[in-house]
Amino acid sequence: MVKISNLNKKYSENIGNFDINLTIPDGKVYGIIGPNGAGKSTMIRQILGFIRPDSGEIIINEVNPVTNSKKLMEFTGYVSGEVSLYNNMTGIKYLKLVHGLKKDADWDFVELLLKHFDINANQKIKKMSKGMKQKIALICATMNKPKFLVLDEPTSGLDPIMQEQFNDLIRKLQKDYGTTVLICSHIFEEVAKLCSQVGFIKDGRLIEEFEVEKNGIDQINERFKKLYTKESVL
Numbered sequence: 756m757v758k759i760s761n762l763n764k765k766y767s768e769n770i771g772n773f774d775i776n777l778t779i780p781d782g783k784v785y786g787i788i789g790p791n792g793a794g795k796s797t798m799i800r801q802i803l804g805f806i807r808p809d810s811g812e813i814i815i816n817e818v819n820p821v822t823n824s825k826k827l828m829e830f831t832g833y834v835s836g837e838v839s840l841y842n843n844m845t846g847i848k849y850l851k852l853v854h855g856l857k858k859d860a861d862w863d864f865v866e867l868l869l870k871h872f873d874i875n876a877n878q879k880i881k882k883m884s885k886g887m888k889q890k891i892a893l894i895c896a897t898m899n900k901p902k903f904l905v906l907d908e909p910t911s912g913l914d915p916i917m918q919e920q921f922n923d924l925i926r927k928l929q930k931d932y933g934t935t936v937l938i939c940s941h942i943f944e945e946v947a948k949l950c951s952q953v954g955f956i957k958d959g960r961l962i963e964e965f966e967v968e969k970n971g972i973d974q975i976n977e978r979f980k981k982l983y984t985k986e987s988v989l
């Protein structure tokens with residue numbers, strides 16, 4: 756279970772995260788939505804132990820990321836929208852490197868995912884397209900079937916085929932391995948299809964949460980408009 760209690764990280768007035776409380780039960784997929792600069796990545800960086808909160812507590816499967824980020828990383832996968840890999844390696848060499856470093860990494864699963872994403876990993880990473888690099892990053896993050904997966908705009912700018920492949924992977928991890936997933940996304944369709952719950956962030960605050968209904972896309976669109984629409988100055 757992921758439990759965030761009274762989380763605060765203040766960069767300046769209304770910039771950062773303010774009194775965030777959020778719970779994700781095991782095996783659920785939770786979506787975070789908010790406009791640019793709302794504080795989504797700031798929250799994710801604290802959850803992963805990359806930055807220290809000013810106050811409040813984060814507990815993930817009984818692990819505190821601030822005091823035990825090594826333990827957290829043993830069962831956590833992470834993909835950001837801007838992946839950075841070793842450009843001079845081939846995809847396969849890079850995957851083998853990560854496989855050697857990760858606890859519980861499963862090479863058969865890597866091969867299955869290479870097939871699933873229909874990717875030729877024998878070429879150098881620097882010659883790969885953005886989407887191919889995203890696929891390599893996703894395989895790296897999931898090759899150990901993580902208990903917890905954090906995705907910060909993982910499919911931004913990718914084509915609809917890749918989007919469906921990505922959705923299928925998340926569903927498989929959830930169904931077969933009980934992975935708990937936190938996903939930040941501007942793609943409402945992705946959130947509606949994958950998430951059972953969604954939270955809206957505005958000015959660093961979690962201002963609303965709800966269970967995603969069957970036809971969640973309309974529900975999310977409507978709430979987003981209500982919560983964030985500003986009068987155009989044009």
Ligand SMILES: Nc1ncnc2c1ncn2[C@@H]1O[C@H](COP(=O)(O)OP(=O)(O)OP(=O)(O)O)[C@@H](O)[C@H]1O
Pocket residue numbers: 766770771789790791792793794795796797798
């Ligand atoms: N290290 C930092 N020091 C000061 N301000 C920061 C720092 N990191 C982020 N910010 C500010 O915090 C606010 C939230 O940034 P954050 O990256 O969390 O937003 P976001 O919701 O992920 O946005 P986007 O959708 O554009 O990725 C922004 O105003 C940003 O400029």
